[in-house]
Amino acid sequence: MAQYAILIYEAAARGTADEHEEHADDLLRSGAMVAAFGLQPSAMATTVSRDTITDGPFVDAKEVVAGFCIIEAPDLDAALKIARENPAARHGGSVEVRPVRGGVVVPPSA
Amino acid sequence: MPDRAAVEAAITDAHRREWAQVLAATVRVARSVDLAEECTQDAYAAALESWVDDGVPQNPAAWLTTTAKRRAIDALRREQTLRAKLPLLLEPEKGVEDMVIDTPRNPPGEDPEDVVPDEPLRLIFMCCHPALSQEAQLALTLRLVCGLPTSDIARLLLVPESTAAARITRAKKKIAVARIPFRVPRPAELPDRLRAVLGVIHLVFTTGHTAPTGASLVRGDLVDRALHLTRMLRALMPDEAEVLGLLALILVTDARRATRTDADGRLLRLEEQDRSQWDRAAIVEAHDLIVPGLRGGHTGRYLLQAAIAALHAEAPTYEETDWPQLVALYDRLLATWPSPVVALNRAVAVSMASGPEAALPLVDQLGTDGGLAHYSYLPAVRADLLCRLGRADEAATAYRQALELTQNEAERVFLAGRLAALGGVAPLGGSLAGRLADVVPRSGTAAQDVSRLP
Numbered sequence: 001m002a003q004y005a006i007l008i009y010e011a012a013a014r015g016t017a018d019e020h021e022e023h024a025d026d027l028l029r030s031g032a033m034v035a036a037f038g039l040q041p042s043a044m045a046t047t048v049s050r051d052t053i054t055d056g057p058f059v060d061a062k063e064v065v066a067g068f069c070i071i072e073a074p075d076l077d078a079a080l081k082i083a084r085e086n087p088a089a090r091h092g093g094s095v096e097v098r099p100v101r102g103g104v105v106v107p108p109s110a
Numbered sequence: 111m112p113d114r115a116a117v118e119a120a121i122t123d124a125h126r127r128e129w130a131q132v133l134a135a136t137v138r139v140a141r142s143v144d145l146a147e148e149c150t151q152d153a154y155a156a157a158l159e160s161w162v163d164d165g166v167p168q169n170p171a172a173w174l175t176t177t178a179k180r181r182a183i184d185a186l187r188r189e190q191t192l193r194a195k196l197p198l199l200l201e202p203e204k205g206v207e208d209m210v211i212d213t214p215r216n217p218p219g220e221d222p223e224d225v226v227p228d229e230p231l232r233l234i235f236m237c238c239h240p241a242l243s244q245e246a247q248l249a250l251t252l253r254l255v256c257g258l259p260t261s262d263i264a265r266l267l268l269v270p271e272s273t274a275a276a277r278i279t280r281a282k283k284k285i286a287v288a289r290i291p292f293r294v295p296r297p298a299e300l301p302d303r304l305r306a307v308l309g310v311i312h313l314v315f316t317t318g319h320t321a322p323t324g325a326s327l328v329r330g331d332l333v334d335r336a337l338h339l340t341r342m343l344r345a346l347m348p349d350e351a352e353v354l355g356l357l358a359l360i361l362v363t364d365a366r367r368a369t370r371t372d373a374d375g376r377l378l379r380l381e382e383q384d385r386s387q388w389d390r391a392a393i394v395e396a397h398d399l400i401v402p403g404l405r406g407g408h409t410g411r412y413l414l415q416a417a418i419a420a421l422h423a424e425a426p427t428y429e430e431t432d433w434p435q436l437v438a439l440y441d442r443l444l445a446t447w448p449s450p451v452v453a454l455n456r457a458v459a460v461s462m463a464s465g466p467e468a469a470l471p472l473v474d475q476l477g478t479d480g481g482l483a484h485y486s487y488l489p490a491v492r493a494d495l496l497c498r499l500g501r502a503d504e505a506a507t508a509y510r511q512a513l514e515l516t517q518n519e520a521e522r523v524f525l526a527g528r529l530a531a532l533g534g535v536a537p538l539g540g541s542l543a544g545r546l547a548d549v550v551p552r553s554g555t556a557a558q559d560v561s562r563l564p
Contacts, residue, residue, distance in 0.1 A: 002289050075210035075291040076241055077299070099288045 001072050003034060003100035004079040006086060009063040010042060012094045015087025020067075023087055027071060032082055035105045036069035070100060117161045120170060125154060128171035129257030130342065134229035135175045137292055140182035141209045143254065143282050149185065150257075153178035210291040230255070231346045232292050234339075237281075238307040239290045246281040247310045253278050255342075256335055266332055267317070304347075308356050308412065311339045315360050320518065327371050327520040333364055351406065354399045355413030362396035362419040365389040377524035381428035393423050411447040414439060418455075433463035450481045458491055466498040486515035490525060497532065506532050 015023075020038065027033035042057040042064040057064045073079040076097070083089060083097045133150045140146040153174045167173040237250040252263045264274035284290065295303040318332025340357045347353050369383040400420055403413045418439045425431035440456035454476055461469030473492050482488045493508035509529040516522055 075289040076239075077291055077293075077295075080241070 001074055002079075003070055003072055003103075004076075004083075005068050005070055005098045005100055006079075006083050007068045007096040007098065008066045008086070008088045008093075009096070010066040011063055013066045013088050014091035014093035019087040023085065024069065026085070027069070027082065032071045032073060034070040034072055036067075038067035039065065041066075070103070070105070112162065112165055114162055117158060117166060120161065120166045121154060121157050124157070124170040124174060125257055126338070128174060130230040130233055130255045131171055132174045132178055133254060133257070134233040136178040136182050137209065137233065138211055138229065139179045140186070141211065143209070143285060145182055145185060146178070147254070149178040149181040150174075152181050209286070210289050211293070228294055228346065230342065231294050234307055234343065235294055235303055236285065236290060236292050238303070238310045239285075240303070240306050241288060241290055242281050242284060244310065244313065246277050246284075247306070248313055249274055249277040250281045251310055251339070252314070252335070255339065266329070266335075304350060304352065307343070308352055311336055311343070312356060312359075312412070314339065315363075319363060320521075327375070327377060327518065328367055330367070333360075333367070336360055337364065351403050351408040352410040352412050354403055355408070355410050355416050358396040358399040358403075358416035359412050359419060361392040361399075362416055362423050365392040365396070365423060371520060375520055375523075376527075377520045380422065385427070388423060393420070396420055397424070409442060409446050411443065414443040414446060418443065431462070433459055437463050450476055450479065451485070451487075454482065454485075454488060454491060461495055461498070466495040470495045470499070484515060486512045486521070486525075488512075489515065493528070497528075502532050 017038075024033065024036050027036075045057040045064075047054045047056065047058050071079060071082055073082060076099075079097050083095050086095050089095050129150070132153065133146055136146040136150050136153075137143060140149060156177055157170070157174060161167070234251065234255055237254050238247045242250065249263055249267065252258045252266065253260070258266070260275045260278060261271055263278070264271040267274060294300075314332055315336035318329040318334075318336060320327060337357075337360050340353070340360055343350075343353050344357055365388050366383060368389075369378060369385075369387045371377055396416060397420055400413065400417050403410075404417060418436060421432055421436055421439065436459040437456065440452065440459055444452050444456060454473065457469045457472040457476070460472060470492070473488065473495060476482055477488060477492070489508040489511035493505045493512060496502075496505035496508060506529060509525055509532070513522060513525045513529070516525065
């Protein structure tokens with residue numbers, strides 16, 4: 001099995017919050033879900049470099065990530081199949097699938 | 111003992127025919143494209159010595175497959191031993207090099223000489239996976255399926271060798287890192303995935319049929335590769351209508367190869383070509399593929415393109431081409447494949463069926479719709495129609511636009527010749543139609559079968 005990030009960009013984000021939650025529940029039930037996060041709009045972002053702090057998202061990024069989830073799948077075809085079921089993709093937007101190089105998820109403390 | 115030349119010929123033949131089979135079978139054992147490729151190359155190298163000594167084996171593919179697989183197994187064992195000996199120095203990157211390979215239909219432990227027929231198919235589908243760019247798919251297919259060295263691929267695709275090498279390396283890396291599987295797609299995915307495969311093979315063909323740059327119009331080696339790939343695909347998927355359609359299209363289009371330019375490399379229009387020189391066997395083979403497809407109600411784009419080309423090829427003379435039937439076929443093609451290039455070709459057929467005055471508004475419309483802004487055929491067709499309408503000044507302007515847009519030397523010479531001829535007052539005879547439509551025929555053929563369809 002391998003891990004993939006499914007990235008949803010603001011410009012291509014589609015689907016209601018309910019639909020996204022339902023999709024996340026499906027992934028949890030199937031065992032494919034590793035982690036999932038939705039982010040506040042990029043207008044709420046603050047960009048930090050060594051010397052400066054500026055309002056808004058990183059300016060060179062043409063697109064801004066709205067949310068992402070990490071899934072586990074046996075191969076790229078299986079990951080793409082899951083990505084296609086994402087509400088953003090189903091409703092005319094798109095999502096990006098990227099293999100995960102490494103990372104850690106801290107389980108929530110009880 | 112066979113002489114060396116005979117052995118070399120046998121190896122060349124086995125390379126051309128069996129490379130994909132040997133490599134695909136080895137991938138399953140090696141679980142890495144790079145290792146499988148290395149072992150397959152080693153096997154072909156080893157064949158030279160061995161076959162000179164022992165004779166060419168009865169089944170060269172089986173000999174090569176067994177040899178390549180053994181080398182892969184040996185290499186994996188050596189690696190395991192090394193890892194066991196140096197546990198602290200080596201940090202195996204689990205999961206990255208291991209390829210995703212479906213359990214074969216034949217159980218493991220089978221006779222290694224046993225050939226799994228769909229293995230080359232897995233290789234083709236892996237190379238043409240939509241997660242790879244089409245440029246990468248193309249380079250990778252030529253490399254892994256055709257077994258061409260990078261230098262040849264660079265030469266065929268007219269890119270620097272470093273560019274071709276980088277494309278191949280990046281594609282192989284993505285296959286490993288993103289885990290693009292070595293597998294024939296499931297039935298639900300098959301139509302889309304097959305379309306990508308056919309698209310790559312068709313691109314190999316069109317790149318060879320009208321080379322985008324360079325001195326000669328046709329690059330026969332690329333055309334031959336495309337034909338070989340399509341025949342291979344047909345053997346593997348004999349029931350896929352679009353595979354048969356693509357095979358027919360390549361056959362019928364390439365049947366005119368010998369007559370498309372004169373001895374000086376000058377482009378000849380369809381009406382100037384010597385029809386007696388067209389490859390009748392290829393035309394007949396294509397015909398026999400097209401007719402059952404059309405009768406079966408298939409409307410795939412390659413089949414319809416093949417039917418169009420066949421209608422041209424089977425016309426006894428240019429004048430006797432069934433232009434109204436061609437327009438009807440283009441209508442069907444446009445429904446299957448709504449592309450401005452198809453619409454432009456349809457306009458050319460309309461000009462022959464109903465006159466240039468009927469076609470000019472269609473071409474002008476395509477010009478304003480955009481999408482063909484850099485396509486040299488649009489002003490070339492327009493120039494031709496204007497010329498036939500006796501509007502020489504406007505025709506000259508359009509020929510100049512076309513000249514600015516083409517990089518192929520044979521096409522440039524052709525267009526410059528047309529432009530120069532406009533200096534004379536008499537309207538030019540003939541048209542560009544034959545050049546655009548790729549064609550061939552006997553009388554009473556695909557066209558009649560088309561007209562019988564509902």
